[in-house]
Amino acid sequence: MANLRQASLRHANLALVARTVLGAGSPPSRAEVASTTSLTRSTVSRLVDELVAGGVLAEVGSVVGGPGRPGRPATPLVASTGRFAALGLQVGVGHLAARLVDLSGTVLAERHVVADLAGSRPGPALRRLRTLAAGVLGAVPAGCHVVGAGLALPGIVDADEGRLLRAPNLGWADVVPGPMLSAVLGGLGLRVGNEADLAAHAFAHPAPGRDSEPQDFVYLSGEVGIGGAIVVDGGVMAGRHGWAGEIGHVCVDPDGPACACGSTGCLEQYAGRLALLAAAGLDAATTPAEMVARVRDGDEKAQAAIRAAARALGVALAGVVNVLDIPTMVLGGHLAQVGELLAPEIEQILGRRVLSAAWVRPRVVVAPDDPAPGATGAALLALDDLVRDPAGVLGTS
Amino acid sequence: MANLRQASLRHANLALVARTVLGAGSPPSRAEVASTTSLTRSTVSRLVDELVAGGVLAEVGSVVGGPGRPGRPATPLVASTGRFAALGLQVGVGHLAARLVDLSGTVLAERHVVADLAGSRPGPALRRLRTLAAGVLGAVPAGCHVVGAGLALPGIVDADEGRLLRAPNLGWADVVPGPMLSAVLGGLGLRVGNEADLAAHAFAHPAPGRDSEPQDFVYLSGEVGIGGAIVVDGGVMAGRHGWAGEIGHVCVDPDGPACACGSTGCLEQYAGRLALLAAAGLDAATTPAEMVARVRDGDEKAQAAIRAAARALGVALAGVVNVLDIPTMVLGGHLAQVGELLAPEIEQILGRRVLSAAWVRPRVVVAPDDPAPGATGAALLALDDLVRDPAGVLGTS
Known part of the structure; x- marks a missing residue:
């Protein structure tokens, strides 16, 4: 009984240390981990040693005069690279992607194809995705363990059942992709999620060489349609049924054009x-x-289209800020690619339409250009299981 | 040190038991409190005895054959009535209210006046409110202790500073009401909040004789303007700065009429x-x-106005449901009074415009008719301090 308790305490503390290092904005030292977790320095050192030996964490260089003991260099801790990874898959309306992503968020291997899947049948599309996944899994570097898989889908999802309920722009309804992919997944568990939620999860993930990201933001994922996600304290707010964040279907004008969703x-x-x-x-x-080039060259029709899009985004997002009190907007997908054109106009509209704008000015951030951030987020979702219980991959020593 | 720890454990357990009883949908027995809190039955009984003796909780009748010991009646526990109360104040654009509300949510005394405060100056309005407050405090029943005060305001508020930042429909900006009310409050602390947040807080409070309420809902508070609040797990989601829920300023039509907010x-x-x-x-x-009578009598202009309002509510609320995944809407204030006319049309629009409506049908609930639910919520907010630490009013026995 005492041993069981000790084992479960060790598991919980390993998870706490792993989460603290992996969630930190900049690489913390052992002393900083001890201070954040309220564990003793010797306990933290022992747990860090285990996590480093097991390949979950890594030490980067040495910084003399850091916050460790005087004279002793403080060694910053980071997620290990290339040792544990997950398969991240994405079905977009315009593309398919498979990625191998490790704990640090680094993409180790990738297959990406442009594909027009609007109005497609799920079977052939998932078979193509399976081929991409097989390609990525055939390129796993030596010494790298694949611990799980995730799939990002452009619609509302029942994550518990692994079921896509409805994706208006694909024209898919009630699809369970897991069994169609199982031949290539082998024994890997498949987590399924909404692509905008997963792209936002990836954006919230501290990435090497990127400044720390805001902890609260609204993420827009632009593709054929527009997905959205709400991030609070670094975590995606899924809502009671997992369907929060459908900002693409916020009404801008009730008399406007018909949408594939029926509204x-x-x-x-x-x-x-x-x-x-x-x-x-x-x-x-x-x-x-x-499109950006045309706008810059003075193409009036292109300029008007961008203005109309920015106006619609401003109106819809102002409503979101008024309701949620989250003043940071992140533009992803194609909205990121034309983001420099959209951002100033959206910010101006938010300043006028958000009730609290005089106290906290809403701002628009453009996400890094990436054709499939949902695939990265799906892989990170699968890796979260490892971070929640790293003892599972370390053995029971 | 051991005594300090014991004392703080007792405080925490008293709070846990008080919260469990006061937050329950139906009055729980001691055995049910023990089961919910994971405390032993004897500990719960001792703490309940203290809370009953101190006037925080009360026992109602006796039910033979309840889940207590066989042969021993299970006595349901409720909040005490009339022993501890708080002063709840409300400034509306069309009225002023002061209420004395006890832990059970019962209004013990009340003053309410209709007043047109649109474009008013804060000083005279707050002096009138002070007079109402004095009237209510002069009517405190014998044996009733007033433990705090709260004030509901129709705008965005800095709760920490007790400051109204902006109330577009009053035309007030940057007002700190506390000092103007201190003459009548004496030593009572004043908590300040947004009126829709506080009305929603009151609606989420279990009330005697009312069925248990949904734990997640969007609340609309209709007066001259429309305030809103988002309730998740029975608690108001305030947002990072306390400004969430401003649904009245969600845009229904960008080309629509000008609003006092500037949008x-x-x-x-x-x-x-x-x-x-x-x-x-x-x-x-x-x-x-x-208005209801005119619509029922076939007044076409009144019918068209209700249809237009329902359409605007449907469009705005569909956006809120798409973003938040909370499918229950509660209509309060004047929207409750015309709620029977609005609800069917709003539900129909939500069914068409909410992406997930096929799986969870959004529904509209009409709140009880009450001219100042914000005042009740403000008093309950002030009473929350007592519920969080009931040991403070019980002494240190």
């Missing part, structure tokens, strides 16, 4: 990728970079 | 009390009951 005037009918290109008189294959 | 097309410009009456061609003194 009218939804945000994505103004600022979704296809809507934006159509308003600019450009065909669906035009890249966001070409 | 355009805000929900309250369609469904606020004055907007509704103006659309119906009725003067500002018309009561909601008269």
